[in-house]
Amino acid sequence: MKRREFLAQATLAGMAISLPSFVLPNSKKINNTSVIIIGAGFAGLAAAYQLFKKNIPFILLESRSRYGGRVFSHALTPRLVVELGGEWVGASHTRIRELCDEMNLTLENNQMDTHLIYKNQYFAKGKWDYSNAWKQKFEHIIKTYPQLTEEDKKQLDQYDWWRYLVNNGCTGRDLEIRELLDSTDFGESIRHVSAFAALAEYAESSPKNEMDFKIKGGNSKLADAIVAKIGKQNINLNHTVTHIIQNNKVEVRCSNGKSFIADKIICTAPTFALQKINWSPELTPAYKNALNELQYARITKRAFAFSKRFWKDESFDLITDQAPHYFYHASKNQPGPSGALISYSIGDKALINADYSNTNAAREMAACLEPFFGPVKKLLKAQQYYYWGQDIYSQGAYAMYGIGQWFTIRPQLLQPHLHTHFAGEHLADWQGFMEGAINTGEDAASNIIQ
Ligand SMILES: Cc1cc2nc3c(=O)[nH]c(=O)nc-3n(C[C@H](O)[C@H](O)[C@H](O)COP(=O)(O)OP(=O)(O)OC[C@H]3O[C@@H](n4cnc5c(N)ncnc54)[C@H](O)[C@@H]3O)c2cc1C
Incomplete structure (x- = not known):
């Protein structure tokens, strides 16, 4: 039995024991909204797209001023787009590949x-x-x-x-x-x-460990394409949910004073953000314990733009035992001659990499690469970093399941809370991947559509 099948069965078994004993109200529309989706990352957008296709009214509330969440394509220079968040689309990641097809987005080979x-x-x-x-x-x-x-x-x-x-x-x-x-x-x-x-x-995983493709033009194109389908008018950016009150219906209040009433909620917030919401009635003690136990990984991506691709090989990546940790060609398939490398560091190294000034980061990059690639620092044109360990919503790049947590915490966090269904990469069989976020968003929508 594969991980996915096993976990699906384990989760269903867990849910059967602790589903709420009352019957949820039907989806009579109030304020023209029957489902509130929290978060416009890939989980929330995938959920919204499913509801949209079934003509179920929904509204999406997103804290940030942009769509995509932890998928974050960035124009490092006018010619070079790099990913500061989710990067590789895996060969086994069927739903994201299907969605790209449906949206006419091209997946380019991104193997290293x-x-x-x-x-x-x-x-x-x-x-x-x-x-x-x-x-x-x-x-x-x-x-x-x-x-x-x-x-x-x-x-x-x-x-x-x-x-x-x-x-x-x-x-x-x-x-x-x-x-x-x-x-x-x-x-x-x-x-x-x-x-x-x-x-x-x-x-x-696939032979290249799901490091197979990337969306031409940047992975955020998929978020943009879904937003175009479901309609911008259904998405409220700059809306941070602070209170969730559940009775016969649900009321969701935001920090900007707006509130929304609906029948059900799909909450895709990462656990750190989810914990900050004021829940009434409260989340169960077991749920709160699980939220407290799950850690997220610290990752810094620091992108360097160079006037020349001195690494020569388009499929270049490089693992090192030095502070920048892992370099990879972040502008593969994009026209040269300029190009970008990303230094991807984890754990304690991620914080060190994030705390460098640009000058010090350039010095560290050069100390690592120049002994083998010559004087590359003089080719450096621009740099940009993002440290996910301090992202205000997730405090990490993605969930990291530690010892004894996979079969205990994850099924717990999947339990619905009254009218609220949870989704997000941290709950997925393909945990830590864009595919996983999409799968859980679609699953949450299916639970409501049934
Ligand atoms: C550095 C890095 C590298 C990665 N590499 C890969 C990779 O190579 N391949 C891959 O497949 N995946 C990768 N991932 C993982 C992938 O990006 C994530 O799994 C996926 O994007 C998570 O989507 P999500 O919808 O679950 O969460 P998010 O994208 O975090 O979406 C949740 C949204 O909820 C919003 N929110 C939070 N709290 C509130 C609130 N109170 N009110 C309103 N909105 C709120 C947040 O702003 C956010 O937009 C990487 C991630 C990072 C950070």
Whole structure:
């Protein structure tokens, strides 16, 4: 049984026990709105699009002054668009790919070939590898993953991915390189990540680990396209929800003094923002505990624009054991000769990377790259960073399921609260991905449409 199937069953089982015992009111319209969606990220937009297609009245309330949430395309220069949030669309991510098709958006190949800087030595793509013994062992682990029972998976959730690797014979250089690479997937050290969450991701992902495509022109194009379909008049930007009052109907109040009444709510706020909302009646103690337990990963993306693509290879990415952590070509498929690299750092390194002045960040970038690529700092034209660890709504890039959390916290956070259904990447089988956000938004809409 795959992670998705298993979790769907586990969640349904959990919901059956604790669904509210009263019957929800029907969707009689009040103020011409029957569903309030909180958040215009990919979960909220996907939910809105489903309701729109079924002619169910809705209104979308979004704190920020832009759509897309943690998908955040940015024009670094007039010619170069980079992603400061969600980047890669995976080959296995069927719903986002279908939506791109439906919206006539082009997905461009965004696969990378990884170079390495390790202990002051540079290894071009294809010139470095893990030891044969570890490669064989890992292949065996992935091959035998489908044989794991549900009990095996729960056992794996009881310890961290670093420990799992060590217990399976990954040591020394192999372990250090895995830590550098895998921590970019989870946004924190793999010593904090559930072994089950990590193994499931690697065993169920495409060969390039879902780093396959990007939307031509920037991933925010998908948000724009959905907004165009559902109509801007149905979306209220700069509306921060502060109070949710649920009786026979729901009343949602915003910090700007506006309030809205409807029959149901789809709440896609990340857990940090969700916790700040004043709920009446309150969220259950179990729900509040789960909100308190779940952590989000700290990631900084710092984009550098250069007048020349000195890295030459369009599919260039580079893992390093230095402060900038991971570089990748962020302007692949965009016309040159100028180009952009993003330095993507995680955990404590993310805060260091964010706190640099531009001058210091350029110095660190040069200290890492110049020994192997020559005097690149003089090619630098612009830079821009975003530190997700201090984003006021999420305080992190995406949720990070730690030891013992996958099978406990996630089903808890999926429980509806009276007329409110929850959605967002933190609740998804494809957790941490744009696909996951879309899946949960659509699922929440389906729960209402039924
Ligand atoms: C650095 C980084 C790298 C990533 N890389 C990838 C990748 O390569 N591939 C991939 O698939 N995914 C990636 N992701 C993850 C992906 O971007 C997210 O999973 C997805 O965008 C989350 O969507 P969401 O709708 O669940 O949440 P969000 O996008 O956060 O949407 C929630 C919205 O709710 C709003 N909100 C919060 N509180 C309130 C309130 N009280 N009232 C009104 N509105 C409120 C917020 O402003 C926000 O817009 C990355 C994310 C980051 C940050």
